[in-house]
Amino acid sequence: MSSQFLVVGAGLAGASAAWRLTERGCSVTLVERDVPASAQGSSHGSARIFRYAYPERTYVDLVAASEPGWAELEARHGAALVIRCGALDFGARRDPHGLAAVLAAAGVEHELVPREQARERWPHVAVDTDVLHHAAGGVLDAETTVRTMVAAARAGGAEVLTGWPLQRLERTGAGFTAHAADGRTLSAGRVVVSAGGWLPDLLGDLPLPAGFLAAFPRLEVREENAFHFPYRDAGADWPALIHEDEDLSVYALPGGRDAGFRGQKVAEFNGGRVLPSAAARTGVVDPANRARVVDHVRRFLPGLEPEPYAETTCLFTSTPTEDFVVDGAEGVTVLSPCSGHGAKFAPLLGEVAADVALGTGSVPERFRVGVARG
Known part of the structure; x- marks a missing residue:
């Protein structure tokens, strides 16, 4: 052939x-x-974060440039592939004010929500700084x-x-x-x-x-760990989110059908073990990683039960x-x-x-x- x-x-x-x-x-x-x-x-x-928030304009513009392709694919599929549930960015290392400045320069609709107002608006998320919110963010079905x-x-x-x-x-x-x-x-x-x-x-x-x-x-290949935590209130308005404090970087998003639509998928970014390649993947969840993520959920995501009902590993491959x-x-x-x-x-x-x-x-x-x- x-x-x-x-x-x-x-x-x-x-x-x-x-x-x-x-x-x-x-x-x-x-x-x-x-x-x-x-x-x-x-x-x-079924669950990957779709977001515009980047500290560099290049990637924000590339997200915008991807939108016609997503519309084309959704027309082919006949249903949404990206669920626009909104996205939050907060934490001292995440720098929501800096991200907001980049989105403003790129003309992306967003809002900076003061910490106390954010806690009232999203009581199931215990934010520790002001929050960047952009409604075009959400979850894509990979x-x-x-x-x-x-x-x-x-x-x-x-x-x-x-x-x-x-x-x-x-x-x-x-x-x-x-x-x-x-x-x-x-x-x-x-x-x-x-x-x-x-x-x-x-x-x-x-x-x-x-x-x-x-x-x-x-190229650095990691076997990352992802955990699904059940909602305390299934009717709560859960966005996707990225939180970076002094300890670690965590992302969370509605888990979709991956774990029965019952909870939020939560993981530590670059928290898994380093592999020589995908061929060395074990499928075994790291208990130390689980403990860090559970502690983070307990401290910052009070709208979730701090005990995962499902967990898995996945592959990340990164350049420096x-x-x-x-x-x-x-x-x-x-x-x-x-x-x-x-x-x-x-x-x-x-x-x-x-x-x-x-x-x-x-x-x-x-x-x-x-x-x-x-």
Whole structure:
């Protein structure tokens, strides 16, 4: 089987790249080591935070630029993929006033709510500073988004192969031969690799220039822990939220169908153990991490019962600056929008990856390999 493009990885980023490439008239084969939105990757489940609040204008503008893609996907799906329940940011290290200034400059509707007023408005959240609230924030359904993009890619003519783990990529003539772990092969003119937490194992087996590989930012894979805490009052108005105090950074959001719509999903950002790659994932929750999150819930989320009724692990893959990588050389594009915050950009990142792979359009310089990151 031969195609113009082979896309490796059917998570949020890879599915988006396959969809956008088919929109541009390219023949595409999309391969996934398991199944699209697999629980073994980073794009499963129904609950990811959608937010505009960033300390840097670049990402705020990229969220805004993703909105037409979300509207397009929701029209294809026939229902909302992003639930706009609002988002809160608070805590001394979170700097809600600084975030508000960035949103104001970008023209994003928001409000700064004084601490005491915020406690009255959201009595189930014990805020410890003034609060940034923006109504456009909420929760996105990652799994359904992936399935919608894969269906769109198929509708555009893409071949989708599951149970196809790429082991190495070989340059052959004017294109490439992809080798699966079981000996199967595929050929393609160009390749987009979006392998998430599996990328550290795979990167050295891609035919990329030595300089590109040497400049590639270090990837850190973590096995994060997520906990679902039951609501004390099921009728309370629960937004998504990020709280950063002197001790740790915690995010919380309505858990959706992941745990029966019964509670809030709460996790410590970058609190899980570091792995060499996704292949080392254990699925075992860290009891010390659980204890920290339970203590945080007890102190700052009084609207929740401080005992999780469900828990799981998930994969985060980050660069040192938390910037994405969307870059390539000599026919191979690497798409790594990880860093624990890439989901909200999914429909846009496929467009950016297609631009890089086809040599059209532009990509933020900070996503290029070799650009100073610090």
